[in-house]
Amino acid sequence: MKWNKLFSRLPQWRTTAHQIEARFSQDFHGDFDRWQQALDALPILKPASRDLGDVVTVEGKAKRAQLDQLRAALMELHPWRKGPFNLFGVEIDCEWRSNWKWRRVAPHIGPLNGATILDVGSGNGYYGWRMLQSGAKLVVGVDPTLLFCMQHLAVNRYLKNNRNWVVPLKFEELPGAQFDVVFSMGVLYHQRDPHAHLQRLFDFTKPGGRVVVESLVVRGVPTLHPTGRYARMGNVHAVPSADELCDWLRGAGFEGEKLVDVSTTTIDEQRSTSWMRFESLAEALDPDNPTLTLEGYPAPSRGVAVAAKPKRGNGE
Numbered sequence: 001m002k003w004n005k006l007f008s009r010l011p012q013w014r015t016t017a018h019q020i021e022a023r024f025s026q027d028f029h030g031d032f033d034r035w036q037q038a039l040d041a042l043p044i045l046k047p048a049s050r051d052l053g054d055v056v057t058v059e060g061k062a063k064r065a066q067l068d069q070l071r072a073a074l075m076e077l078h079p080w081r082k083g084p085f086n087l088f089g090v091e092i093d094c095e096w097r098s099n100w101k102w103r104r105v106a107p108h109i110g111p112l113n114g115a116t117i118l119d120v121g122s123g124n125g126y127y128g129w130r131m132l133q134s135g136a137k138l139v140v141g142v143d144p145t146l147l148f149c150m151q152h153l154a155v156n157r158y159l160k161n162n163r164n165w166v167v168p169l170k171f172e173e174l175p176g177a178q179f180d181v182v183f184s185m186g187v188l189y190h191q192r193d194p195h196a197h198l199q200r201l202f203d204f205t206k207p208g209g210r211v212v213v214e215s216l217v218v219r220g221v222p223t224l225h226p227t228g229r230y231a232r233m234g235n236v237h238a239v240p241s242a243d244e245l246c247d248w249l250r251g252a253g254f255e256g257e258k259l260v261d262v263s264t265t266t267i268d269e270q271r272s273t274s275w276m277r278f279e280s281l282a283e284a285l286d287p288d289n290p291t292l293t294l295e296g297y298p299a300p301s302r303g304v305a306v307a308a309k310p311k312r313g314n315g316e
Ligand SMILES: C[S@@+](CC[C@H](N)C(=O)[O-])C[C@H]1O[C@@H](n2cnc3c(N)ncnc32)[C@H](O)[C@@H]1O
Pocket: 082, 096, 098, 120, 121, 122, 123, 142, 143, 144, 145, 148, 169, 170, 171, 172, 184, 185, 186, 187, 190, 214
Protein backbone atom coordinates (compact mmCIF):
# COMPACT_ATOMS: atom_id res chain seq x y z
CA MET A 1 0.00 0.00 0.00
CA LYS A 2 1.41 3.38 -0.97
CA TRP A 3 0.71 4.83 2.49
CA ASN A 4 3.67 2.76 3.64
CA LYS A 5 5.91 5.40 2.08
CA LEU A 6 4.41 7.96 4.44
CA PHE A 7 4.57 5.61 7.41
CA SER A 8 8.26 4.98 6.76
CA ARG A 9 8.74 8.67 7.54
CA LEU A 10 6.18 8.79 10.35
CA PRO A 11 6.28 5.28 11.88
CA GLN A 12 4.06 6.30 14.80
CA TRP A 13 1.21 6.87 12.30
CA ARG A 14 1.14 3.23 11.15
CA THR A 15 -1.68 2.68 13.63
CA THR A 16 -3.95 4.82 11.39
CA ALA A 17 -3.56 2.53 8.35
CA HIS A 18 -6.93 0.80 8.84
CA GLN A 19 -8.68 4.07 9.54
CA ILE A 20 -7.28 5.62 6.36
CA GLU A 21 -8.23 2.59 4.30
CA ALA A 22 -11.77 2.63 5.71
CA ARG A 23 -12.21 6.26 4.64
CA PHE A 24 -11.62 5.38 0.97
CA SER A 25 -14.84 3.43 0.73
CA GLN A 26 -18.49 3.70 -0.24
CA ASP A 27 -19.36 2.98 3.40
CA PHE A 28 -17.62 6.17 4.47
CA HIS A 29 -19.02 8.36 1.67
CA GLY A 30 -21.89 7.60 -0.69
CA ASP A 31 -20.07 9.24 -3.64
CA PHE A 32 -16.86 7.27 -3.21
CA ASP A 33 -17.50 4.79 -6.04
CA ARG A 34 -18.27 7.60 -8.50
CA TRP A 35 -15.11 9.48 -7.48
CA GLN A 36 -13.03 6.31 -7.72
CA GLN A 37 -14.42 5.71 -11.23
CA ALA A 38 -13.33 9.24 -12.11
CA LEU A 39 -9.80 8.48 -10.90
CA ASP A 40 -9.84 5.23 -12.87
CA ALA A 41 -10.94 7.16 -15.98
CA LEU A 42 -7.98 9.56 -15.89
CA PRO A 43 -6.08 8.99 -19.14
CA ILE A 44 -2.51 7.73 -19.05
CA LEU A 45 -0.44 10.72 -20.10
CA LYS A 46 3.28 11.31 -19.97
CA PRO A 47 4.31 14.52 -18.19
CA ALA A 48 7.06 16.44 -19.98
CA SER A 49 7.48 19.11 -17.30
CA ARG A 50 6.03 20.18 -13.98
CA ASP A 51 5.81 23.63 -12.38
CA LEU A 52 4.83 24.20 -8.76
CA GLY A 53 4.34 27.95 -9.24
CA ASP A 54 1.19 30.08 -8.96
CA VAL A 55 -0.69 27.73 -11.28
CA VAL A 56 0.39 24.21 -10.35
CA THR A 57 1.06 22.85 -13.82
CA VAL A 58 1.85 19.61 -15.60
CA GLU A 59 2.71 19.93 -19.27
CA GLY A 60 2.89 17.25 -21.89
CA LYS A 61 1.40 16.06 -25.14
CA ALA A 62 -2.18 14.83 -25.22
CA LYS A 63 -4.62 14.08 -28.00
CA ARG A 64 -7.96 15.87 -28.21
CA ALA A 65 -9.87 12.76 -27.07
CA GLN A 66 -7.52 12.31 -24.11
CA LEU A 67 -8.02 15.93 -23.07
CA ASP A 68 -11.81 15.48 -23.23
CA GLN A 69 -11.45 12.36 -21.09
CA LEU A 70 -9.20 14.20 -18.63
CA ARG A 71 -11.56 17.17 -18.32
CA ALA A 72 -14.61 14.92 -17.86
CA ALA A 73 -12.92 12.81 -15.18
CA LEU A 74 -11.68 15.87 -13.26
CA MET A 75 -15.13 17.45 -13.51
CA GLU A 76 -16.61 14.40 -11.72
CA LEU A 77 -14.57 15.58 -8.72
CA HIS A 78 -16.54 18.88 -8.60
CA PRO A 79 -16.51 21.14 -6.57
CA TRP A 80 -12.87 22.22 -6.85
CA ARG A 81 -12.34 24.76 -4.09
CA LYS A 82 -8.55 25.33 -3.94
CA GLY A 83 -6.23 25.93 -6.87
CA PRO A 84 -5.49 26.84 -9.68
CA PHE A 85 -4.11 23.83 -11.50
CA ASN A 86 -3.36 23.22 -15.16
CA LEU A 87 -3.02 19.62 -16.29
CA PHE A 88 -1.94 19.14 -19.92
CA GLY A 89 -3.71 22.40 -20.81
CA VAL A 90 -6.91 21.65 -18.86
CA GLU A 91 -7.25 24.67 -16.59
CA ILE A 92 -8.90 23.93 -13.25
CA ASP A 93 -10.15 27.35 -12.24
CA CYS A 94 -11.12 26.73 -8.62
CA GLU A 95 -13.45 28.70 -6.35
CA TRP A 96 -10.50 30.22 -4.49
CA ARG A 97 -7.52 31.84 -6.09
CA SER A 98 -5.38 30.15 -3.45
CA ASN A 99 -2.27 31.55 -5.10
CA TRP A 100 -3.38 34.97 -3.83
CA LYS A 101 -3.42 33.68 -0.24
CA TRP A 102 -0.04 32.03 -0.74
CA ARG A 103 1.37 35.35 -2.01
CA ARG A 104 0.26 36.97 1.27
CA VAL A 105 1.74 34.17 3.39
CA ALA A 106 4.96 33.07 1.63
CA PRO A 107 7.04 36.28 1.96
CA HIS A 108 6.68 36.14 5.75
CA ILE A 109 7.90 32.61 6.24
CA GLY A 110 10.90 32.66 3.91
CA PRO A 111 12.32 29.58 2.24
CA LEU A 112 11.20 26.29 3.75
CA ASN A 113 14.48 24.59 2.85
CA GLY A 114 14.54 21.01 4.06
CA ALA A 115 11.56 21.57 6.39
CA THR A 116 9.01 18.98 7.38
CA ILE A 117 5.53 20.48 7.33
CA LEU A 118 2.10 19.67 8.70
CA ASP A 119 -0.74 21.47 6.88
CA VAL A 120 -3.89 21.14 8.99
CA GLY A 121 -7.05 21.43 6.85
CA SER A 122 -4.99 21.16 3.67
CA GLY A 123 -7.92 20.85 1.27
CA ASN A 124 -6.72 19.18 -1.93
CA GLY A 125 -3.05 19.87 -1.18
CA TYR A 126 -2.63 22.98 -3.38
CA TYR A 127 -0.52 24.73 -0.73
CA GLY A 128 1.56 21.61 -0.23
CA TRP A 129 2.80 21.96 -3.82
CA ARG A 130 3.69 25.58 -3.15
CA MET A 131 5.53 24.55 0.04
CA LEU A 132 7.57 22.04 -1.96
CA GLN A 133 8.34 24.86 -4.39
CA SER A 134 9.64 26.84 -1.38
CA GLY A 135 12.03 24.01 -0.56
CA ALA A 136 10.10 21.84 1.92
CA LYS A 137 11.35 18.26 2.26
CA LEU A 138 8.00 16.72 3.19
CA VAL A 139 4.47 18.14 3.45
CA VAL A 140 1.77 16.19 5.24
CA GLY A 141 -1.66 17.66 4.72
CA VAL A 142 -4.53 16.38 6.80
CA ASP A 143 -8.15 16.87 5.77
CA PRO A 144 -11.20 14.73 6.60
CA THR A 145 -13.13 15.77 3.46
CA LEU A 146 -12.72 12.70 1.27
CA LEU A 147 -13.39 14.53 -2.01
CA PHE A 148 -10.39 16.81 -1.43
CA CYS A 149 -8.20 13.78 -0.74
CA MET A 150 -9.36 12.28 -4.04
CA GLN A 151 -8.69 15.53 -5.90
CA HIS A 152 -5.17 15.32 -4.52
CA LEU A 153 -4.82 11.78 -5.84
CA ALA A 154 -6.03 12.97 -9.27
CA VAL A 155 -3.49 15.79 -9.44
CA ASN A 156 -0.73 13.57 -8.11
CA ARG A 157 -1.48 11.01 -10.80
CA TYR A 158 0.46 13.41 -13.04
CA LEU A 159 2.77 15.18 -10.58
CA LYS A 160 3.90 11.75 -9.32
CA ASN A 161 5.45 13.02 -6.12
CA ASN A 162 5.64 11.31 -2.74
CA ARG A 163 6.62 14.38 -0.74
CA ASN A 164 3.14 16.02 -0.65
CA TRP A 165 0.44 13.94 1.09
CA VAL A 166 -3.19 14.53 1.98
CA VAL A 167 -4.31 12.20 4.76
CA PRO A 168 -8.10 11.71 5.15
CA LEU A 169 -8.17 12.21 8.90
CA LYS A 170 -9.16 14.92 11.34
CA PHE A 171 -6.30 16.74 13.04
CA GLU A 172 -7.68 15.41 16.33
CA GLU A 173 -7.27 11.84 15.04
CA LEU A 174 -3.53 12.09 14.32
CA PRO A 175 -1.11 10.26 16.57
CA GLY A 176 1.52 12.63 17.97
CA ALA A 177 4.38 13.81 15.76
CA GLN A 178 6.41 16.99 15.45
CA PHE A 179 7.15 19.10 12.37
CA ASP A 180 9.45 22.03 11.62
CA VAL A 181 6.56 24.20 10.45
CA VAL A 182 2.85 23.72 11.17
CA PHE A 183 0.21 25.53 9.10
CA SER A 184 -3.42 25.99 10.06
CA MET A 185 -5.13 28.09 7.39
CA GLY A 186 -8.88 28.60 7.33
CA VAL A 187 -9.49 26.20 10.21
CA LEU A 188 -9.37 28.08 13.53
CA TYR A 189 -12.80 29.78 13.31
CA HIS A 190 -14.45 26.43 12.62
CA GLN A 191 -13.28 25.14 16.01
CA ARG A 192 -15.63 25.01 18.97
CA ASP A 193 -12.55 25.34 21.18
CA PRO A 194 -9.97 27.45 19.30
CA HIS A 195 -7.59 27.35 22.27
CA ALA A 196 -7.49 23.54 22.20
CA HIS A 197 -6.72 23.74 18.45
CA LEU A 198 -3.81 26.14 19.04
CA GLN A 199 -2.54 23.98 21.89
CA ARG A 200 -2.55 20.97 19.59
CA LEU A 201 -0.69 22.97 16.92
CA PHE A 202 1.89 23.72 19.62
CA ASP A 203 2.22 20.04 20.46
CA PHE A 204 2.81 19.19 16.77
CA THR A 205 5.52 21.86 16.36
CA LYS A 206 9.16 20.96 17.06
CA PRO A 207 10.90 23.06 19.70
CA GLY A 208 12.38 25.97 17.74
CA GLY A 209 9.86 25.37 14.93
CA ARG A 210 7.22 27.74 13.60
CA VAL A 211 3.46 27.95 13.29
CA VAL A 212 1.48 29.84 10.65
CA VAL A 213 -2.16 30.51 11.50
CA GLU A 214 -4.47 32.10 8.96
CA SER A 215 -7.97 32.90 10.14
CA LEU A 216 -10.99 35.04 9.64
CA VAL A 217 -10.47 38.07 11.88
CA VAL A 218 -12.59 41.02 12.91
CA ARG A 219 -11.09 44.47 13.02
CA GLY A 220 -10.80 46.19 16.39
CA VAL A 221 -13.63 44.46 18.24
CA PRO A 222 -13.61 41.54 20.67
CA THR A 223 -14.00 38.01 19.36
CA LEU A 224 -17.14 37.57 17.31
CA HIS A 225 -19.27 34.56 18.26
CA PRO A 226 -21.88 34.45 15.51
CA THR A 227 -25.31 33.32 16.58
CA GLY A 228 -26.48 31.19 13.68
CA ARG A 229 -24.67 31.56 10.38
CA TYR A 230 -21.74 33.74 9.33
CA ALA A 231 -21.53 34.53 5.60
CA ARG A 232 -23.92 31.58 5.15
CA MET A 233 -21.50 29.18 6.88
CA GLY A 234 -23.12 27.26 9.71
CA ASN A 235 -19.92 26.17 11.42
CA VAL A 236 -18.18 29.43 12.34
CA HIS A 237 -17.76 29.48 16.10
CA ALA A 238 -15.27 32.22 16.98
CA VAL A 239 -13.69 34.96 14.87
CA PRO A 240 -10.94 36.68 16.88
CA SER A 241 -9.65 40.21 16.44
CA ALA A 242 -6.11 40.31 15.08
CA ASP A 243 -4.72 41.23 18.51
CA GLU A 244 -6.60 38.41 20.17
CA LEU A 245 -5.29 35.93 17.65
CA CYS A 246 -1.76 36.90 18.75
CA ASP A 247 -2.74 36.72 22.44
CA TRP A 248 -4.19 33.25 21.88
CA LEU A 249 -0.94 32.10 20.23
CA ARG A 250 1.04 33.35 23.23
CA GLY A 251 -1.44 31.64 25.53
CA ALA A 252 -0.75 28.35 23.75
CA GLY A 253 2.98 28.73 24.47
CA PHE A 254 4.27 30.26 21.22
CA GLU A 255 6.54 33.31 21.24
CA GLY A 256 7.52 36.08 18.82
CA GLU A 257 3.98 36.11 17.46
CA LYS A 258 3.54 38.58 14.63
CA LEU A 259 0.51 39.51 12.57
CA VAL A 260 1.93 39.75 9.07
CA ASP A 261 -1.14 40.43 6.96
CA VAL A 262 -4.79 41.39 7.20
CA SER A 263 -6.81 41.50 3.98
CA THR A 264 -10.47 41.73 3.13
CA THR A 265 -11.56 38.81 0.98
CA THR A 266 -12.88 40.00 -2.37
CA ILE A 267 -15.36 38.43 -4.74
CA ASP A 268 -12.49 38.19 -7.23
CA GLU A 269 -10.58 35.90 -4.88
CA GLN A 270 -13.50 33.64 -3.88
CA ARG A 271 -16.07 33.12 -6.60
CA SER A 272 -18.17 30.61 -8.53
CA THR A 273 -16.49 29.15 -11.60
CA SER A 274 -17.24 26.32 -13.98
CA TRP A 275 -15.23 24.09 -11.58
CA MET A 276 -17.24 25.26 -8.53
CA ARG A 277 -20.77 25.85 -9.70
CA PHE A 278 -22.38 26.49 -6.29
CA GLU A 279 -22.92 29.97 -4.88
CA SER A 280 -19.90 31.68 -3.37
CA LEU A 281 -18.86 34.83 -1.49
CA ALA A 282 -20.87 37.29 -3.61
CA GLU A 283 -24.12 35.61 -2.53
CA ALA A 284 -23.03 35.69 1.14
CA LEU A 285 -22.68 39.48 1.29
CA ASP A 286 -25.43 42.05 1.89
CA PRO A 287 -26.36 43.22 -1.63
CA ASP A 288 -26.97 46.77 -0.34
CA ASN A 289 -23.80 46.93 1.73
CA PRO A 290 -21.04 44.49 0.78
CA THR A 291 -18.99 45.47 3.83
CA LEU A 292 -21.48 43.30 5.75
CA THR A 293 -22.43 39.66 5.49
CA LEU A 294 -26.05 38.72 4.80
CA GLU A 295 -26.43 38.24 8.56
CA GLY A 296 -25.15 41.78 9.28
CA TYR A 297 -21.67 40.84 10.52
CA PRO A 298 -18.47 42.45 9.16
CA ALA A 299 -17.62 40.93 5.75
CA PRO A 300 -14.80 38.36 5.82
CA SER A 301 -11.31 39.67 6.52
CA ARG A 302 -8.44 37.27 6.99
CA GLY A 303 -5.33 37.63 9.11
CA VAL A 304 -2.07 35.70 8.95
CA ALA A 305 -0.04 35.27 12.14
CA VAL A 306 3.34 33.58 12.49
CA ALA A 307 4.98 32.54 15.75
CA ALA A 308 7.71 30.25 17.06
CA LYS A 309 7.80 27.47 19.61
CA PRO A 310 10.49 28.15 22.20
CA LYS A 311 13.57 25.97 21.77
CA ARG A 312 12.99 24.64 25.26
CA GLY A 313 9.42 25.45 26.10
CA ASN A 314 6.64 24.45 28.43
CA GLY A 315 8.36 21.58 30.14
CA GLU A 316 10.00 20.10 27.02
C1 LIG B 1 -11.87 26.80 4.88
S1 LIG B 1 -11.06 25.34 4.37
C2 LIG B 1 -9.36 25.91 4.31
C3 LIG B 1 -8.54 25.16 3.32
C4 LIG B 1 -7.11 25.66 3.13
N1 LIG B 1 -6.30 25.41 4.32
C5 LIG B 1 -7.08 27.12 2.80
O1 LIG B 1 -6.63 27.91 3.64
O2 LIG B 1 -7.48 27.50 1.70
C6 LIG B 1 -11.06 24.35 5.86
C7 LIG B 1 -10.57 22.93 5.62
O3 LIG B 1 -10.42 22.29 6.88
C8 LIG B 1 -10.89 20.97 6.76
N2 LIG B 1 -11.23 20.48 8.11
C9 LIG B 1 -12.42 20.55 8.75
N3 LIG B 1 -12.34 19.97 9.96
C10 LIG B 1 -11.06 19.53 10.09
C11 LIG B 1 -10.35 18.83 11.12
N4 LIG B 1 -10.96 18.48 12.25
N5 LIG B 1 -9.05 18.52 10.93
C12 LIG B 1 -8.43 18.88 9.77
N6 LIG B 1 -9.06 19.54 8.76
C13 LIG B 1 -10.34 19.87 8.92
C14 LIG B 1 -12.05 21.07 5.80
O4 LIG B 1 -12.35 19.82 5.19
C15 LIG B 1 -11.54 22.10 4.82
O5 LIG B 1 -10.87 21.53 3.73
